[in-house]
Amino acid sequence: MSNHSVLGKEWVEKKYNKNQLELISKNYNLDFLTSKLICNKDLNLDQLDFFLSPRIKHYLPNPLNFKDCDKALEVVFKHIKNKSKICIFGDYDVDGATSSSLLSFYLKHLNIDHFVFIPDRQKDGYGPSIETFENIIKKKVDLIIALDCGTTSFEAIDLALKKKVDVVIIDHHKSQEILPKANALINPNRFDESGDYYYLCAVGLLFVFLVGLNKFLRDKNYFKDNNLNELDLLNYLDLVMMGTVCDVVPLIDLNRAFVYQGLKVAAKRKNLGLKTLVDHSRIRKKISTYEVGYILGPKINAGGRIGKSELGYNLLTTNDAETAYLISSELDSLNLKRKDLEKKILDEAINIAEKNNDQPIIFLYKNDWHEGLIGIIASRLKDHFNKPAFIMSKKGEDLKGSARSIFGFDVGLAITKCKQLDLINKGGGHPMAGGFSLKIDFQDKFKNELIKIYNKSVKTENDNSLYIDSYLELSAINHELLEKINHLEPFGSANREPVFAIENLKVSKVLETDNNHVKVIMQKDSSYLNGIAFNSKNKDLGNYLMNYKKNFSAAGKIKLNEWNGRSNIELIIDDIQLLG
Numbered sequence: 001m002s003n004h005s006v007l008g009k010e011w012v013e014k015k016y017n018k019n020q021l022e023l024i025s026k027n028y029n030l031d032f033l034t035s036k037l038i039c040n041k042d043l044n045l046d047q048l049d050f051f052l053s054p055r056i057k058h059y060l061p062n063p064l065n066f067k068d069c070d071k072a073l074e075v076v077f078k079h080i081k082n083k084s085k086i087c088i089f090g091d092y093d094v095d096g097a098t099s100s101s102l103l104s105f106y107l108k109h110l111n112i113d114h115f116v117f118i119p120d121r122q123k124d125g126y127g128p129s130i131e132t133f134e135n136i137i138k139k140k141v142d143l144i145i146a147l148d149c150g151t152t153s154f155e156a157i158d159l160a161l162k163k164k165v166d167v168v169i170i171d172h173h174k175s176q177e178i179l180p181k182a183n184a185l186i187n188p189n190r191f192d193e194s195g196d197y198y199y200l201c202a203v204g205l206l207f208v209f210l211v212g213l214n215k216f217l218r219d220k221n222y223f224k225d226n227n228l229n230e231l232d233l234l235n236y237l238d239l240v241m242m243g244t245v246c247d248v249v250p251l252i253d254l255n256r257a258f259v260y261q262g263l264k265v266a267a268k269r270k271n272l273g274l275k276t277l278v279d280h281s282r283i284r285k286k287i288s289t290y291e292v293g294y295i296l297g298p299k300i301n302a303g304g305r306i307g308k309s310e311l312g313y314n315l316l317t318t319n320d321a322e323t324a325y326l327i328s329s330e331l332d333s334l335n336l337k338r339k340d341l342e343k344k345i346l347d348e349a350i351n352i353a354e355k356n357n358d359q360p361i362i363f364l365y366k367n368d369w370h371e372g373l374i375g376i377i378a379s380r381l382k383d384h385f386n387k388p389a390f391i392m393s394k395k396g397e398d399l400k401g402s403a404r405s406i407f408g409f410d411v412g413l414a415i416t417k418c419k420q421l422d423l424i425n426k427g428g429g430h431p432m433a434g435g436f437s438l439k440i441d442f443q444d445k446f447k448n449e450l451i452k453i454y455n456k457s458v459k460t461e462n463d464n465s466l467y468i469d470s471y472l473e474l475s476a477i478n479h480e481l482l483e484k485i486n487h488l489e490p491f492g493s494a495n496r497e498p499v500f501a502i503e504n505l506k507v508s509k510v511l512e513t514d515n516n517h518v519k520v521i522m523q524k525d526s527s528y529l530n531g532i533a534f535n536s537k538n539k540d541l542g543n544y545l546m547n548y549k550k551n552f553s554a555a556g557k558i559k560l561n562e563w564n565g566r567s568n569i570e571l572i573i574d575d576i577q578l579l580g
Contacts, residue, residue, distance in 0.1 A: 004578045006540050009466040011501065011555060011577065014040045024048065033470065034484045037498050040469050041488075052487070054257035056234075061254075063212030067193060072168045072184035072209065073216045075143070079112075079166070081222070084142035086114040089128060090313065091148035091202070092121050092304030094246035094297050097312030098239040099147040099170070099203040104317055106210055109231045115139070118309040121372050125400070126426070126435050128156035137163050146171065148202035151187055152419070152428045154180045170206050172249075173428045174412035176420055189412075189430060199250040199494075203243030204258055207233060237262035238271055239316065245289050246297035248432065250494035259289065259490040273315035276324035280332060285562050289490045302334040305372030306341065338373065339515070345369050346380050349391065353381060360454055363447045365392035365399050375402035375433070382406060386464075388454065390447075398425075399443060403434045414453045423449055466555060466575055469498035474505065474524040477569060482560055499574060501555040502529070510546050518542035522554065522571070530561070530570035544576060553577040 005011065016039035023045065025035040043051055050058055063069050079086060086107060090100030100116050107114045117136055119125065124132050127149035133156040136144060143166045150157070150169035157180040160167045167182040175190040186209060188197040200208070214230050217223055223230055241262020244255050251259055267286050269275040274296075278287060281295050303311030307330070315327040349369075353362050362381050369377070374391040381389040382404040388411055392401035405411035412429030415436050419427045423446045427436030438446055472481075491497045508523040511530075516537040522529050531554060536542030544552075556573040 005466070005575055006544050006578065007466075007575045008464065009575050010464055011468055011575075012465045013468045013471065013501075016040055020045070028052070030487075031484065033481075034487055037469055037485070037488060040498070041495070051256070054260045056237075056254070056257045056261055059254035059257050060211065061197065061208065063208050063215075066186050066188065066197075066205075066208070067190065068184040068186050069209065069212060072170075072186055073212060075166050075168055075183045076145070076213060077216060077220065077222075079143040080110060080217070082142070083112065085140060086112060087136050087139070087141045087144045088114060088116045089132075089136070089144055089146045089149070090116060090118050091126070092118050092309040092312075093148070094300050094312065095201045095203055095243040096148040097300055097304075097316060098243035099206045100313045101316040102203060102206055102210070102236050102239045103145065103147065104313075105236060106213075106231055110226075110228065116310070116313055118304070118313055120309050121304055125437070128153040130156050130159050132156070133159050137165055141165060143168065145169075146182075147206060148172070150182070151175045151180070151185065151190070152416075152426065154178075157182050170202060170209055172200055172202055172205055173430055173434075174410075174416050175428075176416055197254070199252055199255055201243050201247040201249045201255075203240050204249075204255060207236075207240050207258070234261070235265065235270070237264075238266040238274060241266060242274070242292055242297070242300075245292045245490075245492055246301070248293075248493050249430075251289075251490060251492040252494045256490065256495065259492065263287065263289075263490060271316060272321065273318050273324045273327070276321070277315065277328045277331070280325070280328040283562075285560070285567075288486075289492050290559065293492065298338075299328075299331040299335045302338045303331055305334075305376075306338050306370065307331075307334040338376075341370055342373050342376055342380075343516070345373055345377055349377055349381060350384060353385060357385070360387065360451055361447075362387050362389040362391070363450070364390075365394050365401070365443070367394045369393045371395070371400055374400075375404070375435075378402045378404040388450075390450065394440065397440050398437060399440055400437045401435065403429065403436070405432050405434075409454055409457050414450055414457075417453060418446055418449055421449065467499060468501045468555060471501045471503065474502050474522075474527040474529055477502075477529055477558060477571075479560075479569070482558065482569065485558060497557045499555055500558055500571075501553055502571070503553040504551050504579070505529075505554055506551050507545060507548065518545050520545050530568055531556070531573050532561075532570055533573040536573075541573070541576065544578070545573070548578065551579050553579065 021035045021039045024038055088100050088103050090096040104116055146169045151171045151173050157167050169182050169185045171187045172189055177191050179185055188200050210233055240258045244258050283291050300312040311327055318324050352364055371393040374393055378389040378391040388405045388409050390401055390403045392399040403411045410431040412434045415427040415429055415434040418424050423442050424436045424438040505522045505524050507520045509521040511519040516535050517532055518536045519532045522531050533541050554573050554576045556571045559572055561568055561570045
């Protein structure tokens with residue numbers, strides 16, 4: 001019997017150490033399957049306690065371990081003590097919205113005059129610019145704190161310092177070997193850092209800084225002298241969790257603890273804006289990383305992509321129920337509009353990319369591609385072709401672009417190198433994502449340099465394997481199994497959900513579905529299971545599910561789908577094998 005994967009994947013069942021499995025099962029009183037799933041993650045046994053129950057205090061570093069943190073504490077304290085006017089300059093994505101919200105809550109607790117500026121993606125571009133800083137400085141600010149941006153904003157920061165305005169940067173994007181002349185730049189990915197905390201996003205790094213600021217103010221007797229309590233930062237871990245999940249940074253060590261504990265805070269539903277968005281999205285269960293990453297995050301991002309950049313921040317900081325409802329409704333509408341625009345651009349981009357599929361990277365631009373969607377398109381193309389994708393929108397003689405990468409190619413570093421060679425005007429990022437702008441006349445030089453860097457980089461071979469954690473009988477898929485899987489949450493980058501395979505299925509019924517998904521009921525003997533293949537309509541996977549009459553095997557992730565008061569277990573189908 002030969003097995004043919006519809007997507008051309010080689011199915012490989014993960015190997016595990018039987019002795020280690022027995023130790024895990026015995027020491028932690030876990031069943032065989034849960035122990036096997038843990039074995040598949042290649043964890044050291046001494047890591048297991050903190051993997052299964054991650055605690056922030058175990059992973060939290062001394063904030064002063066980060067370069068410039070001591071300078072940042074001194075500068076921020078000076079302005080807090082002087083009751084200065086402060087501007088929080090954030091980014092327009094979820095990481096920017098959550099970090100801006102967290103710092104705003106902190107300054108509000110201290111009764112510090114401040115305002116938040118989130119740049120418009122199309123009008124202002126990414127990060128500080130001379131124009132945006134000029135407008136901010138006109139408002140008589142004394143300190144600008146840039147969050148999730150600023151590491152490569154040399155000219156804007158020079159302007160601020162010339163105007164006697166202090167600048168503190170808290171960012172996680174790759175730096176050049178020359179740093180901006182800010183009063184302080186806290187960044188785990190600056191060139192002279194150890195790199196131990198490379199995985200933190202901006203809101204996670206901000207949390208660490210505020211832990212340090214709490215101690216600094218305590219040591220200065222600031223809270224006592226001003227009759228203030230310390231702000232309990234643990235109450236805001238829902239914001240840290242959201243930014244961490246949605247920025248798709250590795251869920252390891254401190255990040256895993258942030259998300260694990262942050263989901264517990266989110267379950268308390270104390271943030272009115274987040275609670276309202278959850279309810280508006282008809283999520284009736286306790287949210288997990290899936291709902292955050294695939295339902296809530298895209299809606300908040302939609303404001304920054306094709307709407308008003310400040311909507312996410314406004315939602316997460318409002319105390320007014322009507323405002324929270326109106327913003328949630330607007331974000332929902334913007335997200336639907338985003339999906340329609342995205343499908344049109346994606347279909348067009350795939351057609352163009354397929355004609356140039358001999359290149360090691362995808363490098364595309366077009367006049368009318370919406371600037372706010374090119375990041376999503378880059379991500380979709382990266383997944384579709386398993387290649388780094390650089391997607392641009394043309395405006396006049398300039399190209400603005402976003403990049404998404406595959407494991408083994410540090411796209412943030414590649415963009416930074418091209419900036420140092422003066423091939424692009426602006427640019428930066430981290431290993432898996434980046435942004436840039438350049439003159440159209442430089443596109444060929446930029447592309448050729450990217451290919452050169454890609455070919456020289458130490459990269460993983462293109463792996464066409466689909467790794468299976470375990471084969472299951474259809475009759476074994478139940479709520480008890482779901483509890484075992486959920487024991488390993490939170491899932492995300494660097495802690496992927498387990499993939500299961502079920503053999504000898506057939507489609508009992510094809511269900512109606514929207515949004516280009518194909519939903520079916522699968523059967524084996526007297527057992528049934530719902531299955532859904534996302535974005536597969538009119539593609540090989542969807543066509544086979546809808547028309548294939550013989551038995552097949554299916555592989556994917558097992559989830560609990562709850563909708564309109566109903567709940568059922570379903571398989572999120574990654575691939576099927578045709579049996580014959």
